[in-house]
Amino acid sequence: MGMLLKLSRMIDRLTRLVGQTLIWLILAATLISAANAIARKLFNVGSNAFLEIQWYLFAAVFMLGAGYAFLQNAHVRIDVLANKLSKRTRTLIDIGGILFFLLPMCYLLSVFAWPVLTSAYETGEMSSNAGGLIRWPLFALVPAGFALLALQGISELFKRIAYLAGAGPDPLAHEPDAHAAPPAVTQDTTENAPGEARK
Incomplete structure (x- = not known):
């Protein structure tokens, strides 16, 4: 089980790196959109x-x-139903979903997209729009995206199996420190001296 969790952590690091990199693509898209709008409005210049x-x-x-x-x-769940189930039942449903739906879907869509x-x-297929871009990088996103999703699905599968075996934390907890030990409650038993005001 330790090896599976180690592999899971490696996949998580890769997924986190990809996710943090994608933030910059959103910024790039925003800047390009603004530049395109400014060029079109001020200089009457457009670009497909x-x-x-x-x-x-x-x-x-x-x-x-x-x-x-x-x-x-952060993916979509039917919380009205899921919240009525025990954590063990939800974990078992997740395992079934990963094995019988997620991983086969990722495989089939990657095979069809290839x-x-x-x-x-x-x-060398190009966009049909004048001045458009080459198309294969766009098509490459489909198998690449489903490959990354399948990898993360394997990681989540390992985490859920470890949880059921009592060897890992609850993977459905939203807070990163949800399984940290609660802080020890210390009680001050020192008695106040006679005449000393209690604070």
């Missing part, structure tokens, strides 16, 4: 490449950030 690079950056954040959302437990990516790369 500027427009498309914004879509590419958004697609990168969306596709490559799915694993980070899973790591942060021929589209290779075809676009080999033919």
Whole structure:
């Protein structure tokens, strides 16, 4: 179990690095959007490449950030139902979801996306818009994103198995220090001297 948790921590570090890097893509998309708008309004100059690079950056954040959302437990849940279940039951449901839905979906979508990516790369497929961008980097985001999501799914699977075995913390806890030992409560038993006011 220790080896599985060590591998899980390595995957988590990779996912966290990717997630923190994607923040800068959002900034880049914002700056490009502002520059494009200013150039169009002030100088009547437009660029389809500027427009498309914004879509590419958004697609990168969306596709490559799915694993980070899973790591942060920020993905969509039906809380009305989930909150009525015990932690063990929710963990078992998560394990089933990862094994029978998430990992097969990531595999199938990556397999289906690969021929589209290779075809676009080999033919040098370009955007149909004048001055548009080459398409294969955009298509590459699909298998890359699902590969990262599958990796994080494996990490989450290991954490949930460890939790059920009593070898790890609850992976569904939202707070990072939810399993830290509560601070020791110390009680001052020193008696006040006669005539001394109690503070």
